[in-house]
Amino acid sequence: xxxxxxxxxxxxxxxxxxxxxxxxxxxxxxxxTARRGMRLAAMGMLLAIIGTLLNHEIISYxxxxxxxxxxxxxxxxxxxxxxxxxxxxxxxISLMFGAFAVTLVGIxxxxxxxxxxxxxxxxxxxxxxxxxxxxxLTITGSFVAFGKLQGFxxxxxxxxxxxxxxxxxxxxxxxxxxxxxxxxxxxxPAAGGDNxxxxxxxxxxxxxxxxxxxxxxxxxxDMPVVVSLLNSYAGLAxxxxxxxxxxxILIVAGAxxxxxxxxxxxxxxxxxxxxxxxxxxxxxxxxxVAASAKSAEGLTTHSISAEDAAMRIGYARNVIIIPGYGMAxxxxxxxxxxxxxxxxxxxxRVRFAVHPVAGRMPGHMNVLLAEANVPYDHxxxxxxxxxxxxxxxxxxVIGANDVTNPAAKNDPSSPIYGMPILNVQDAExxxxxxxxxxxxxxxxxNELFYLKKTSMLFGDAKSVLSQVxxxxxxx
Amino acid sequence: xxxxxATALGVATVAITLASGGFTTSADASTGGxxxxxxxxxxxxxxxxxxxxxxxxxxxxxxxxxxxxAATNAISAISLVASIVIAGSERPxxxxxxxAVAVTAATINVVGGFVITDRMLKMFxxxxxxx
Numbered sequence: 001x002x003x004x005x006x007x008x009x010x011x012x013x014x015x016x017x018x019x020x021x022x023x024x025x026x027x028x029x030x031x032x033t034a035r036r037g038m039r040l041a042a043m044g045m046l047l048a049i050i051g052t053l054l055n056h057e058i059i060s061y062x063x064x065x066x067x068x069x070x071x072x073x074x075x076x077x078x079x080x081x082x083x084x085x086x087x088x089x090x091x092x093i094s095l096m097f098g099a100f101a102v103t104l105v106g107i108x109x110x111x112x113x114x115x116x117x118x119x120x121x122x123x124x125x126x127x128x129x130x131x132x133x134x135x136x137l138t139i140t141g142s143f144v145a146f147g148k149l150q151g152f153x154x155x156x157x158x159x160x161x162x163x164x165x166x167x168x169x170x171x172x173x174x175x176x177x178x179x180x181x182x183x184x185x186x187x188x189p190a191a192g193g194d195n196x197x198x199x200x201x202x203x204x205x206x207x208x209x210x211x212x213x214x215x216x217x218x219x220x221x222d223m224p225v226v227v228s229l230l231n232s233y234a235g236l237a238x239x240x241x242x243x244x245x246x247x248x249i250l251i252v253a254g255a256x257x258x259x260x261x262x263x264x265x266x267x268x269x270x271x272x273x274x275x276x277x278x279x280x281x282x283x284x285x286x287x288x289v290a291a292s293a294k295s296a297e298g299l300t301t302h303s304i305s306a307e308d309a310a311m312r313i314g315y316a317r318n319v320i321i322i323p324g325y326g327m328a329x330x331x332x333x334x335x336x337x338x339x340x341x342x343x344x345x346x347x348x349r350v351r352f353a354v355h356p357v358a359g360r361m362p363g364h365m366n367v368l369l370a371e372a373n374v375p376y377d378h379x380x381x382x383x384x385x386x387x388x389x390x391x392x393x394x395x396x397v398i399g400a401n402d403v404t405n406p407a408a409k410n411d412p413s414s415p416i417y418g419m420p421i422l423n424v425q426d427a428e429x430x431x432x433x434x435x436x437x438x439x440x441x442x443x444x445x446n447e448l449f450y451l452k453k454t455s456m457l458f459g460d461a462k463s464v465l466s467q468v469x470x471x472x473x474x475x
Numbered sequence: 476x477x478x479x480x481a482t483a484l485g486v487a488t489v490a491i492t493l494a495s496g497g498f499t500t501s502a503d504a505s506t507g508g509x510x511x512x513x514x515x516x517x518x519x520x521x522x523x524x525x526x527x528x529x530x531x532x533x534x535x536x537x538x539x540x541x542x543x544x545a546a547t548n549a550i551s552a553i554s555l556v557a558s559i560v561i562a563g564s565e566r567p568x569x570x571x572x573x574x575a576v577a578v579t580a581a582t583i584n585v586v587g588g589f590v591i592t593d594r595m596l597k598m599f600x601x602x603x604x605x606x
Contacts, residue, residue, distance in 0.1 A: 021550050022527055028543055029534040035596045038546055042589040045553065049585075052556045058563035063575035067562060071582020078583065079590025084598075087541060094548050094588060097580045104577035105557045108570045115567075123514050231544055238551045243517055245557055251517055252524040257551035259528030260543060267537075356537055363540030370598040377601050381537050 003056045013051025014249040020044025021253055025260075031376055048249055084371040085331055088223065088360040089149040095230050096142035102237040103135030103204070109244055110200055118187060124244055125186035129178040131240035132200070133207045138233045140211030145226055148215070149360055155220030167213045174206040221325070221402070223360040225268045232261025264362050271356035271382075273408075273419035299450040301437070306464055309431055309457050310471030316393040319343055319350045320385065322422055323365045324358050326399015326434065330461035333372035336398060339465055340374065342472050352378055353385045353422050355403040386423050395427035397448075399434065399461050405446045415444060430454040433461050542595045549588025555581035 020040050027037015053064070082090045110128050113120040120128060147153030177199050185196035218226050235257025242250030269275070313319060321340065327333060340350040352374065354365045366379055380388075389395060397404055404424040407414040424430055430453055437449075448454055457464055535543050558581050562574030 017553075018524075022524075022531070024550075025528070025531050025535075025543075025546065028539050028546060029531065029536070031536075031539060031596075031599045031601075034539060034542065034599070035593065038542075038589065038592050038596060041546065041550060042593075045550070045585055045589070048553060048556055049559070052559045055560060057560055057565075059565050060563055060571075063562045063571050064559050064578055067558070067575040067578030068582050071579040072586050074579075075583040075586030075588075076590065079587035079594065082591065084595070087595075090591065091541070091544050091548065094545075094584050097583050098548060098552050098554065101552070101558055101577040101581035101584070102554045104573050104580070105554055105561060108561045108566075108573040108577070112561075112566055112570055227544070231547065235547065235551050238554050239521055241554055241557055243514070243521070245560075246513060246517070247557060248517065248520050250553055250557060251521050253550050253553035255521050255524035256528040257547040259525045260532045260547040263529060263532045264540060264544070354537065361541060362544060363537060363542070366538045367541045367595055367598070370595070370600075373598075373600070375601050376538055376599045379538060 006054050006056050010051045010055055013047045014247075017044035017048035017051075018249055018252045020047070021256060025256060084367055085328060087367055088227065088364060089146055091227060091361055092142050092146040092149055092230070095227070095234050096139055096146065098234050099135045099138035099142060099237060102234070102241050103132055103139060105241050106132035106135055106237075106244065107200070107204065111197070114196065120186055120244075122182060122186045125182050126178075127240045127243035129181055129200075129203070131237050131244050132204055133174060133178065134233050134237035134240060136204050136207035137211035137214065138230055138237060140208045141215045141226075141233070142211075142230050144212055144215040145223065145230060148218075148220060149223060153216075157219040158216040163213070163217060167210070170206055170209055170213065174203050174210060177203040177206065220360065221357070222272070224357050224362050224364070225265060225272065225274075227361045228261050228264035228268055230261070232258050232265060235259070235261055268357055268362060271420060273416070301449050301456045302452075302454065304431070304455040304457055306457065306459075306467035307471050309455070310468045310475065312429065312431065312455075313339065313343060313394055313396065313468065314346060314472040314475045316343065317348050318392045319348055319394045319396060320353050320389060320392045320427065321350065322353050322355075322395060322397045322400050322404060322424060323369065324355075324398065324400025324403065325360060325364075326401075327461055328359055328364065328368055328399070330399065332398060332461035332465050333368045333374075335462050335465035335469060337369070337372040337374050338469050339472065340378070342469060346472075346475075350378065351380055351385060351388070353382070353389075354379055355382055355400070355422055358400060358403055382420055382422060389423045389426035392427045393429065395424045395430045397424060397430065397432040397434075398465070401434075401446055402444070404448050405444065407444065407447055411447075424448060425451060425453075428453065431457055433457045433459070433464055435460065538599070539596075542592050542599075545588055545592040545595065549585055549592060552581045552584035552588060555585055 021044050024037040024041025024044065027033040027040065058064070078090070106128050110120070110132070119125070144153060148155050181196060181199050181203065185199070215226055235254045237254070239251050239254030239258055242248060242254055321336060323336065327336065343350050352369060356362070358365045366376070369379060370376060402416055404422050405416060406421070406425045408416045408419045408421045411417060425448055430448065430451065432449060432454060434456060436458065449456060532543065555578060558574050558577035560574075562571055562578050
């Protein structure tokens, strides 16, 4: 093909792909246009790949084809077979793959410029450095997040003395190396950048270390923020790659991803009442005091049987279900859906109240309930449903804790004071399904459990709810 | 209203992408226009795309936040495009191999990401279907 026409085709393909990505994401603003939108985005991706394969720079296809085949062989089962319950882990590990690809591109480009007279120049060197920095820290950060979500790394915050100081030192060292690289290596080896490879390698290693130290101190319940933040970093790395190689489609797609992670981080930090600066510097989770603001001494809970719970739920007219991470752990979403259907059949109304940070990633509860066939117009956000608790007969809390704690509203000494919560305490009666009396992630007592109107239904959410379902059927 | 603005910005982004030449190599940059010119346009592209993304994504309901993460992750695997060039262009073998590994990792995300997003979105139904 004539190289000029080939180059034009590549450009047109990339422009069409950019438009497809933007329109595809726009489709995600409504559930009924979402699927069509994502198909459009996938077509855009295909077009961009085909366009790239026609690039005149490419002289051999063997390695490309091998990579595409192996990648498809791994990606297809990952996409088709991973259960919905493993979605947080799956998102974390895919962030790692993405960051890995971007980092390799950064390193390969840097090494390539060792052979180019004049080197990468200052601007490209800045981009290459940032790409590799963000990419490398996202690799290890996502891997640690993956480990915490999968359970082979403790979900509890891992903290050691002087941690913040060491983190800051490593971070400053990495930035210093980048500045030295920009000063010495941007004009190529001839300009005295002989140590460039060593410095670049060292910077990459430090960035890998930052990823680990950034995520280790963060506890399981803060994972929605972490995953969003890593998502944003992965996008920024891809965008930097676009700057480094002068490719606009990378800049556009990376910026979209970066913006998405950024928006989600803001939403998640708002839902946890943390400042965005607090989130941005990854300082969250570390300062938590495990001390109970209020002692549970002298307070008693009121425990009921599954049969008893079935009576109350079965005859309720207006039920609001509050799912939390406990429901995901017990995989109780199908039992929950069955119970909801039964109540509806008996003439009651059932709605679900989903707190933004319930679970381990943004939207976690929604995906699980959708998988269990709960229609999405039964799922409500905090703002939509909070006034409705007043009119509700039974609020059924399933494995949620801190997001229902009234102390966030009325106890200024509580560590979670100010965090928006679901007004479960306004319901006429409250039933809490819970494994035991352990405190939630924040390590504080939940006054809700000690209210007169609250009944505790202890046990594994799945088996307890199955019993309730059987009992309601027998009413 | 915001959606109109977002769409307009999207169009502007695409137009600028067109104006700046979707794919400039370092060689192109040194022959056509100065390096700084090209990179100023790249900064425009970044800002407009980021702003467009911000506008659109603030309107994605919490209901679809997980599919959103899966989708943006698949889209950002566009780094596949860069990996392909590195794997297949005339460079030392070890750089080509790094490119091939990057192609593999990015392809995992492209394929897996779009498939799983579709699988998730398929589950979101308004009324329960039969079976």
